[in-house]
Amino acid sequence: MSITKRQREIVEFLLEHPHEVTAGEIAVEVKVSTRTVHRELQMIEQWLEPLGMKLEKKSGTGIRIDASSDDLAVLRQQLEGKEYVEFTPEERKLFMLCILLDEPEPVKLLALASDLKVTVSTVTTDLDDLESRIRQAGLKLVRRRGYGVKINGSETIHRTAIAALALEFLDESDLFGRQPEQGGSIVNQKLLDMIGHGDVLTVENALWQPDIEWLENIPERQYMKLLIQLSVAVVRIRKGFGIGRIPPLENKGDEVAEQDEMKVPPYMASRLCGVLSTQLGLTFSQDEQAYFHRLLVETxxxxHSSRLLPIDDLILLDRVHSLIDQMQARTHYAFHEDRLLREGLLGHMQPVMERIEGQQMIRNPLLQQIRKDYDSLFEEVKQSVHQAWPGTEVPDEEIGFLVMHFGASIERLRALKREIRAIIVCTSGIGSSRMLSSRLSKEIPEIRIMDSVSWYEAARMPTDQYDLVLSTVDLPMDEHQYYKVSPLLTAEESERLRHFIRTTTLQRQHNKPREA
Incomplete structure (x- = not known):
């Protein structure tokens, strides 16, 4: 079995660190997202198996190669004498799909083989595998001798397919973090180019119009999806791909349609296109403006649908109520009075059950610290889950996330309120800064945002004017002085931030010498 350059780098990093390392530490070292690291680890496990070795994954600790010192020496020799390939088979197919979605003219099989550094026969086999996926997307793969290979279909579906690929294979760190030239795979760089990574910031700033109130309540995944869809449209317009006539939205009843029209009137899309036209030098036809309007309405x-989920999905609601019942009986805290706990658990439950039912690998880098700080609470949550959800195997990593929800609730119920003055350093634009501020005010109301500033300004502010620096990028500061979050502030990040404030920020304030 072949190994790629990136997989080799990961194995070498694991060999250099015989004790456990986290996926996040590996991601920093090889300059990819943690999602990519988890994919690569699955392939590395397959590569190690014939060598009689495996990856050992310890809950809350990390990953290491489980082998004797002699086996590790053999593994080092294997790496030294082994040539690596450019792509894994899955990456090769993805890259081929990107090329075909991006090209307006047929591509010769020989050209694809040359780009991918494989034989024409391998390209043909890969196309056989891709054909069903392309068909499921609503597109058609055309292959003819002397003609080449081309994907046919409407421009609307082309854009949808590109955005779907980006959502599947990119994450927030790719979109908002490092620039493409700073690292990452060739496939990721190709995807970032197809979604117009360089234009995302411009699109985001143009999107934040003063009267789009619903934008501040958008879930982070939907926000990312909308940005990618709009940015893909900009790229395609720049390349000369016109959208054509937009089919009408699915009829959901006059009352619902009227409500959607009131919340997202067509002038919002026209104004957005006008701002982008000025900033990017593009011309947006009436059909393109209609397409932008459709994206806003669908978002x-x-x-609106997600707001109805907790009421409609009685199974999730029952699971949450059962868990809160068990915890309230065990600890005697009035958890049912905490609305934020109930909403947080409801929002958390759906992905939890999807991960458990799909037997997905679950990573919780804070598990060890959680078990240390909340030892008794951890056991209470674990026992409550066992009683509330009989027959469901919930790993300790997920228990750790639930503990963070209940730990935060206990802090709220104890009414130990202390205001934390924070400044935000955000390089992703005013939209991301406003999004982060909005989420902070809802998730952690104890935080009062003093200002959103550049790092240059933050470095010159007197330290007595703030308690905490929140940044969306790495800063040249001591790790105890600031906390890094994504502009979207996921629920997991929110709980990590609470933990940081309790264990670091407030502790630092407590230890400050009193003035004479």
Missing amino acids: EQRI
Whole structure:
């Protein structure tokens, strides 16, 4: 079995660190996202198996190669004498799909083979595998001798397919973090180019118009999806791909349609296109403006649907109530009075059950610290889960996330309120800064945002004017002085931030010498 350059780098990093390392530490070293690291680890496990070795994954500790010192010496020799390939088979197919979605003309099989550094026969086999996926997306793969290979279909579906690929294979760190030239795979760089990574910031700033109130309540995944869809449209317009006539939205009843029209009137899309036209030098036809309007309306509809989920999905609601019942009986805290706990658990439950039912690998880098800080609470949550969800195997990593929800609730119920003055350093634009501020005010109301500033300004502010620096990028500061979050502030990040404030920020304030 072949190994790629990136997989080799990961194995070498594991060999250099015989004790456990986290996926996040590996991601920093090889300059990819943690999602990519988890994919690569699955392939590395397959590569190690014939050598009689495996990856050992310890809950809350990390990953290491489980082998004797002699086996590790053999593994080092294997790496030294082994040539690596450019792509894994899955990456090769993805890269081929990206090329075909991006090209307006047929591509010769020989050209694909040359780009991918494989034989024409391998390209043909890969195309056989890709054909069903392309068909499921609503597109058609055309292959003819002397003609080449081309993907046919409407421009609307082309854009949807590109955005779907980006959502599947990119994450927030790719979109908002490092620039493409700073690292990452060739496939990721190709995807970032197809979604117009360089234009995302411009699109985001143009999107934040003063009267789009629903935008501040958009779930982070929907926000990322909307940005990618709009940015893909900009790229395609720049390349000369016109959208054509937009089919009408699915009829959901006059009352619902009227509500959608009131929340997202067509002038919002026209104004957005006008701002982008000025900043990017592009011309947006009436059909393109109609397409942008459709994207905004569909996003608002998804937000509306997600608000109804906790009421409609009685199974999730029952699971949450059962867990809160068990915890309230065990600890005697009035958890049912904490609305934020109930909403947080409802929002957390759906992905939890999807991960458990799909037997997905679950990573919780804070598990060890959680068990140390909340030892008794951890056991209470674990026992409550066992009683509330009989027959469901919930790993300790997920228990750790639930403990963070209940730990935060206990802090709220104890009414130990202390205001934390924070400044935000955000390089992703005013939209991300406003999004982060909005989420902070809802998730952690104890935080009062003093200002959103550049790092240059933050470095010159007197330290007595703030308690905490929140940044979306790495800063040249001591790790105890600031906390890094994504502009989207996921629920997991929110709980990590609470933990940081309790264990670091407030502790530092407590230890400050008193003035004479």
